[in-house]
Amino acid sequence: VAAERQISRQVDPAIYREIGDRYSATNDLESAVLAWRLYRRSGGDDLAVLSRLDRAGRELSATAGQRSIANDDFTIFADEAISAGDLQRVEKTLARESKRQSSLFGVRLPAEQVVILHGGRRYFSLVSIPNWVSGVFDGKIRISVDVSHSLGPEVDAVLSHELAHAFIRERSKGRAPVWLHEGLAQWCSGRRIPRSDFRVELG
8 A cells, every 4th residue: 555655746646637537438337437536646636537546436335236238329337136137128218219319419429428327226325326316328328227127118208308408418519508518408309398388378
């Protein structure tokens, strides 16, 4: 440990930050956490990086025994409690939605999109995601899966919604406002506002 600290002090912290970010992008959390810890030990104090370190550490504690499958467009990680059949369903849904949304937005995602299926809500609770939220996009698509039964059509809508965020970010180069992100993601997931919900304000 002493030698590790001595080495870390001699290296620009930005190098460890970059290494950690690259490992995190491929969901190699153990390597990312190690790199970000070295970043901190070498004097790095960027709060955004330290926040990523904290978040990745929490995720590691909640994701023992993950399995994964990969293709040209996605790498999907799933908690071991999620069945192989559910994992295949997610892969098929993502393939279908990726083709549809790529045509809609006129872009392809530049690299393999990481998708993480969390069995239950342990990770979501650790990072304070509200109970009514079943999916988030933070650069990775994260879905909370109820492992007490097989996945139904509701998961398709959540996957479509979160995948849309990835396409919107790519199409807008990260400049789309939140309201546009949410509106388009809701549309892609099939949600529509019925005419009866519109109100005409006179005056």
